[in-house]
Amino acid sequence: MPVSDPHFPAAHLRPPVNWINDPNGLVFHDGHYHVYFQYNPHSARHADMHWGHFRSPDLLRWELLPVALVPTPGGDDEGGVWSGNAVSTDGGLIAFYSAKRDDRWWQPVASAVSHDGGLTFAKHPGLLVPQPAEGTSMFRDPYVWRDGDRWRMLVGAGLADGRGAAQQYLSDDLEHWEYAGPFLARAPEPLPGGADTEEGWECVQYADFGDGRGVLLLSAWDPQGGASHSAAYPGRDHGLHFAADAPQRLDHGPEFYAPALLHAPDGRWLMWGWVWEARDAVQVGAPSTWTDEVGWAGMLSLPREVTLGPDGSVRQRPARELDALRGRPALRAKGQVTADAPDTLGVTGRSFDLTARLHRGAAGGAAAGLRLVTSPDGSEYLDLALDAATGELVVDRAHASGEPRARGGSWRIPRTTEPGGFAELRVIVDRSIAEIFLGTGESLTLRFYPLGEEPWRLQARATGPGTTEFEAQVWQLNPLGIQDRSDRRGGPA
Structure with missing residues (x-):
């Protein structure tokens, strides 16, 4: 912890220095909760994205481990290893992420596999989803999960007709993916308390609550102003499409974004979000003299338990483990x-x-x-x-x-x-x-x-x-x- 900064958190995850944003690759694997996150190892500014790494056996005792994923100079991700998720399989831990390069407006889906408990990863050659479907205007942030004997992937998107979308892909082997169309696509819809679901969705995530009921999480991307807020659509999963109820604002404050899900061994859905700074920069991610001075920016929220109420409301509470703090x-x-x-x-x-x-x-x-x-x-x-x-x-x-x-x-x-x-x-x-x-x-x-x-x-x-x-x-x-x-x-x- 920076000794000179009384604002540095004691009970929230973040490294001692530099910039962090989205939680990534949340997964329980080999007896540990793994929390990866967007990390710039060189400064307190939004640039040069790597995957930082925390792990814990119990959500209370944590290890900050070496960076797990780094950009490859001259490669498909030379502009940064951006957001995604991870799945635990018999063959190891597989991370899926957005591969950024400055000569592309979209971020293709790439993957990497770890055989040492998530400490190091070997990148899969080539791209799993090299290009988005026709009519897509924004494309990034894969989320993969197992559904019976197949794998499903959602990717956050904006469509040329002004709708935000979660594009769906299907696979039998986690390597070959077939486009299945929009899982959900909606024009901007109003949210309780103001704001709306915007024209672009990023960091889409899906929680399956059984009997076909589920919740689609999204982070609303304003084409004019960038990152804005997060929302949730409860509804019913029909496989190739999602029948959504009215959207709900996921957090009513000004600094919560990019929530990511972890399916715990006991069946709970846990969620972390990125909590950005409210210092002197007005636009999220813009350079801030204050954060430059203190040498750090951003933190992860406390882990939260997410449930679906009988009335369809998406409910949150601090993870029960935190009572021990x-x-x-x-x-x-x-x-x-x-x-x-x-x-x-x-x-x-x-x-x-x-x-x-x-x-x-x-x-x-x-x-x-x-x-x-x-x-x-x-x-x-x-x-x-x-x-x-x-x-x-x-x-x-x-x-x-x-x-x-x-x-x-x-x-x-x-x-x-x-x-x-x-x-x-x-x-x-x-x-x-x-x-x-x-x-x-x-x-x-x-x-x-x-x-x-x-x-x-x-x-x-x-x-x-x-x-x-x-x-x-x-x-x-x-x-x-x-x-x-x-x-x-x-x-x-």
Whole structure:
């Protein structure tokens, strides 16, 4: 960890230095969870993509290993080994990835095989899918899975007619692939809380929940602005096509993108996402003087369990293993609060795990919230509160950093807590990231950069007239156990 940077996470995966983005190749193989990721070993800028590598037996103890995949000078991937996934087979671990070169607008599908537990890979000669189908305007990021006695592959795409798409390919041997048409293709559709599914889809992933039900994940690519947000289509798999229900926004915050799935040995679907910076660069991936100064950018989210509710809702919660990171209790409080009399509940450190129950009073009445105060004079704070008028959870970071280069703004989860009802939430704060989960399964992820020293203070507050109720409990969040086995002479290599 960069000792001089108090914003470097303790419980989130990322190497000690340089740039990371999309999680790749998530797979359980040879008794380990493997988390590969897009990595630039040379700087904190979005360039020169390799596959970095973490592995763990239990999601708590991790090894940072040498870089697993590197571009081949003069080869099909000389411009970078970009996003994809991996599958475990009897013959080893096979990675599928996007092969980038600057003289192509599309990214063909390439593969590589490992026979040493995912530490090193030998690239398959040639390309598995050299060119996209006619009428495709964007093409990248394969996702492969076994379906009975065949293999299926989805590739993120944009179509010339303005639809986003997941193009499907089929194979019997993981080497020869036949185009089967769009698994799903849709014109941009509105998402709850604003935004839409955009004209291009990347990092498409598929979770099979049995009985033909499944969820297609996508990351929405805006042709004008680039990476935007992530969405999910629940629906029914008919083999050659997917009958999708209405799309759902996967995370309601501003800094969560490119989620990737791992099918755990116990049948759970686990998911990690890329959480980018909210520092001085406005466009994602643009050079930032701040990140250049600190020497690192991006992190992976906490692992999340993804489930499909009986109503078709895609639900998330922190992976149950993370409960073991809870350390000593920091505070526990329950009471009533009014708008003109906030209640200071106690102090926290920079990394903590919080559960809370916030009450929304009768129509026109008060609603509860929490404020994390991170400066002695109270001028720096992060707010989480129920909107007294709508019952939605609002997260506001407008005053969360005294550093003028930190981005502000507020976001909300468009899930209404009815008058007289309670919102159950869990909030995991890790130095410069907050991951917020409602008990109903929605999430909101954002970055913030407090300058204040510990201890921080937690307050209960209220908006609207009258009195409302709250409960809160906080545990210290212990760091992940990470053993650095990489060779970082100029970056893991």
